[in-house]
Amino acid sequence: MGHGMTSRRAFLGASAAVCALLAGCAAPARFADPLPSWNDGTARQSIVAFVAKVTREGTAGYVPPAERIAVFDNDGTLWSEQPVYVQLAFALDRVKALAPRHPEWQTQEPFASLLKGDVAGAFAGGEKAVAQIVMATHAGTTTEEFATIVKDWLATARHPVTGRPYTGMVYQPMLELLGYLRANGFRTFIVSGGGIEFMRPWTEQVYGIPPEQVVGSSIRTKYELRDGEPVLVRLPELDFIDDKAGKPVGIHQHVGRRPILAVGNSDGDFEMLEWTTAGEGPRLGVIVHHDDSAREYAYDRKSHIGRLDRGLDEAGRRGWVLVSMKDDWRTIYPAP
Amino acid sequence: MGHGMTSRRAFLGASAAVCALLAGCAAPARFADPLPSWNDGTARQSIVAFVAKVTREGTAGYVPPAERIAVFDNDGTLWSEQPVYVQLAFALDRVKALAPRHPEWQTQEPFASLLKGDVAGAFAGGEKAVAQIVMATHAGTTTEEFATIVKDWLATARHPVTGRPYTGMVYQPMLELLGYLRANGFRTFIVSGGGIEFMRPWTEQVYGIPPEQVVGSSIRTKYELRDGEPVLVRLPELDFIDDKAGKPVGIHQHVGRRPILAVGNSDGDFEMLEWTTAGEGPRLGVIVHHDDSAREYAYDRKSHIGRLDRGLDEAGRRGWVLVSMKDDWRTIYPAP
Numbered sequence: 114m115g116h117g118m119t120s121r122r123a124f125l126g127a128s129a130a131v132c133a134l135l136a137g138c139a140a141p142a143r144f145a146d147p148l149p150s151w152n153d154g155t156a157r158q159s160i161v162a163f164v165a166k167v168t169r170e171g172t173a174g175y176v177p178p179a180e181r182i183a184v185f186d187n188d189g190t191l192w193s194e195q196p197v198y199v200q201l202a203f204a205l206d207r208v209k210a211l212a213p214r215h216p217e218w219q220t221q222e223p224f225a226s227l228l229k230g231d232v233a234g235a236f237a238g239g240e241k242a243v244a245q246i247v248m249a250t251h252a253g254t255t256t257e258e259f260a261t262i263v264k265d266w267l268a269t270a271r272h273p274v275t276g277r278p279y280t281g282m283v284y285q286p287m288l289e290l291l292g293y294l295r296a297n298g299f300r301t302f303i304v305s306g307g308g309i310e311f312m313r314p315w316t317e318q319v320y321g322i323p324p325e326q327v328v329g330s331s332i333r334t335k336y337e338l339r340d341g342e343p344v345l346v347r348l349p350e351l352d353f354i355d356d357k358a359g360k361p362v363g364i365h366q367h368v369g370r371r372p373i374l375a376v377g378n379s380d381g382d383f384e385m386l387e388w389t390t391a392g393e394g395p396r397l398g399v400i401v402h403h404d405d406s407a408r409e410y411a412y413d414r415k416s417h418i419g420r421l422d423r424g425l426d427e428a429g430r431r432g433w434v435l436v437s438m439k440d441d442w443r444t445i446y447p448a449p
Numbered sequence: 450m451g452h453g454m455t456s457r458r459a460f461l462g463a464s465a466a467v468c469a470l471l472a473g474c475a476a477p478a479r480f481a482d483p484l485p486s487w488n489d490g491t492a493r494q495s496i497v498a499f500v501a502k503v504t505r506e507g508t509a510g511y512v513p514p515a516e517r518i519a520v521f522d523n524d525g526t527l528w529s530e531q532p533v534y535v536q537l538a539f540a541l542d543r544v545k546a547l548a549p550r551h552p553e554w555q556t557q558e559p560f561a562s563l564l565k566g567d568v569a570g571a572f573a574g575g576e577k578a579v580a581q582i583v584m585a586t587h588a589g590t591t592t593e594e595f596a597t598i599v600k601d602w603l604a605t606a607r608h609p610v611t612g613r614p615y616t617g618m619v620y621q622p623m624l625e626l627l628g629y630l631r632a633n634g635f636r637t638f639i640v641s642g643g644g645i646e647f648m649r650p651w652t653e654q655v656y657g658i659p660p661e662q663v664v665g666s667s668i669r670t671k672y673e674l675r676d677g678e679p680v681l682v683r684l685p686e687l688d689f690i691d692d693k694a695g696k697p698v699g700i701h702q703h704v705g706r707r708p709i710l711a712v713g714n715s716d717g718d719f720e721m722l723e724w725t726t727a728g729e730g731p732r733l734g735v736i737v738h739h740d741d742s743a744r745e746y747a748y749d750r751k752s753h754i755g756r757l758d759r760g761l762d763e764a765g766r767r768g769w770v771l772v773s774m775k776d777d778w779r780t781i782y783p784a785p
Contacts, residue, residue: 179659256701313705323515324705325661334701336694336720343724345701358672365592365670365681367703369649369660384672388679 147293150286150444156399156436160290163397164297167373174395176373178298183374184328184364184385185291187305187312189419190378190401191320192283193272195410198418199279200307203266205232207250215249224249248349251308252332255344260314267315280319281449284401286442290376291320299374302326304364306356306381310347328363330355360385378403379419386424386433398433400424405438408445483629485779486622492735492777495770496626499733500633503709510731512709514634519710520700520721521627523641523648523665525755526714526737527656528619529608531746534754535615536643539602541568543586551585560585584685587644588668591680596650603651616655617785620737622778626712627656635710638662640700642692642717646683664699666691696721714739715755722760722769734769736760741774744781 151157166174167181188194208218208227218224223242226234236242254262272282291301303312303322309329316322331352334345355363361384364372375382375389378401386398402421403412413421428435438445487493502510503517524530544554544563554560559578562570572578590598608618627637639648639658645665652658667688670681691699697720700708711718711725714737722734738757739748749757764771774781 179653309702309705317515325703327705331702334698336697336724343697343720343727345697361672361679361681362670366645366667367661369645369663384679388672391679 147296148286148289150289150442152441152443154437154441156434156441159434160397160399163374163395164294164299167395168297176394180370180373181294181297181299182302182368182370182372183294183299184302184304184368184372184376184389185287186377186379186382186385187303187307187329189403190284190376190382191287191303192279193409194419195403195412196273196418198307200311202270202273202279203263203311204246204250206266206270207262208246211250244351248332251311252347252349254347255339256310256334256347257344259310259347263311263314277446277449280315282446283319284442285444285447287376287401288320288447291322294374295321300326302328302364302368302372304328304355304360304375304385306330306354306359308332309355328355328367330359356381358384361388364388373397375399376401377424379421380423381419383424386431390431390433398428398431399436400428400433401436401438403438405442405445407439409438483632484622484625486625488777488779490773490777492770492772496733496735499710499731500630500635503731504633512730516706516709517630517633517635518638518704518706518708519630519635520638520640520664520704520708520712520725521623522713522715522718522721523639523643525739526620526712526718527623527639528615529745530755531739531748532609532754534643536647538606538609538615539599539647540582540586542602542606543598544582547586580687584668587647588683588685590683591675592646592670592683593680595646595683599647599650613782613785616651618782619655620778621780621783623712623737624656624783627658630710631657636662638664638700638704638708640664640691640696640711640721642666642690642695644668645691664691664703666695692717694720697724700724709733711735712737713760715757716759717755719760722767726767726769734764734767735772736764736769737772737774739774741778741781743775745774 148157166172167176169175185191188198192199205227208224212218212224212228215224218228223235223238223245227246235246251259267278267280270279271277272279275282294301301322303316303320303326305312305328307329309327309331312329313324313327316327317324333348333350333352335348336343336345353359353363360382364385371392372389373392373395374397375386376399377386382400386400390396390398400421402425403410403419405411412419413425424433484493484497502508503512505511521527524534528535541563544560548554548560548564551560554564559571559574559581563582571582587595603614603616606615607613608615611618630637637658639652639656639662641648641664643665645663645667648665649660649663652663653660669684669686669688671684672679672681689695689699696718700721707728708725709728709731710733711722712735713722718736722736726732726734736757738761739746739755741747748755749761760769
């Protein structure tokens, strides 16, 4: 599966010509390149070769469809996580939206700093400050109310640098990869440190990943009756952190099978790739390397967001595929 | 969809005759009764009418396949839970198997009583005793080791009354219902108070329900490296109880959609049925009533296992379908 672009294009051109000669020849979908935004380098070739191997019936590498589980990190893997995690932007906007109902926030940290626009000051409180902001902005509603709040926010919020909706800052090559895998009998899951209920309202529409295939961090919920109607209320109590060594735990809890393909971008994904690729039979680990300061961002070992250090050191000896956004991706974002 | 058995059989007979006249006419699967173990009463008719309604495109009741989520309790709904929960039988056998490694159990309760065969004495310690037995028998292994232990046990364990393997004590009418729903675009989930990792090793083979569609109670797991190989270790710490008001919570956490069909048999399923049937559009709640002392067991309001009291009182006014095992099921268990 390693023919270069030139020969592939010549082949596609010939196919189209043959096709044009035949009556009833519809869109030549089987000849269309499923990964048009991927340049023809080692990364693309490794992915295509892996998919070919696990789908070839009657060979040693064949994996039945039920076991073709592919897991994807979200922030920095499927969409941009710079200059801040999208969910953090959401939380900060929620603090502003909720401030009129919380006059005490004018003097109470970390809210007071946030409301003055001093994000760094707010986070001087460390993990405790983060937890306070998350609980204040993510708890207290029913699950259905929260889903509506997220959808409404995404419909109007804009990326601070590009001015695009956040859902327009997904990576086009990854949309193609998700579709390519599904077309080859894989099921695609998100396994993110982000909130499960922050993602589920929109992942089906944006990525084609339904809610039951989204794994993430969570707060507790409680079943209760309100005016006789049952609701699930979101409590200000941490339930599960789906990051680092938590990712294999979250995968096991939700999927109950070990994936055969894992894609991440930071050391928060290290254990997910390690767990995935340590299984028997064909396995593939993929790391997206943010090295494109012109079209996206360039960051790795020293970044506070999406730090990639150990993964860079060990990808080679572990046989994980390193995707260079600069070299391997022809385009970054979908056309607006 | 309410034609009686007579007219349905006449129709099938005519179809078969027509079919025999046609060349290349294969097994007339589309005419075969998908629920042969269900007598033609109100319960069957309600289920068939519901499925017809939600699958009829272009009508008000139509539900797209992605939303056709059906949830099933396991113990007492898909397989027999008398005279003891199967998982309890497993735990008791595990205590015996592990006893040589735990000489202290000879004098330490609840193990000492159990090892003398005094089950009632062991459970005199109440919830604490149950927790001790569960942790001693369900924790301490890796997830893969535990799955093997469960499969090995099920391969040899026998029901104390019938002498059949427990997997032979599943309800034939429910196997048919699961298949009928899946053939109509539903996805079938188990939502059980039982352990998620006790069920996942065998539900695909026995019920056609894959591990990612099993929701249950859980203990915590921890990711670690053993001799360089990553494993998930089962810890003696409770994670989640998937029973009563926990069932809607578990469904939300795993599926992220509200089901449209819920099937249970005890008051432990009440909130699951309540949550399911309170949603908008067509919904169906089904309760299996154990009223067949001749072929299975008869128990409801006063049983310690699978108590059905509130559900019996409220099924009528809530429009839930009550399935009489005695009257609605032609057979109980699959042919050995």
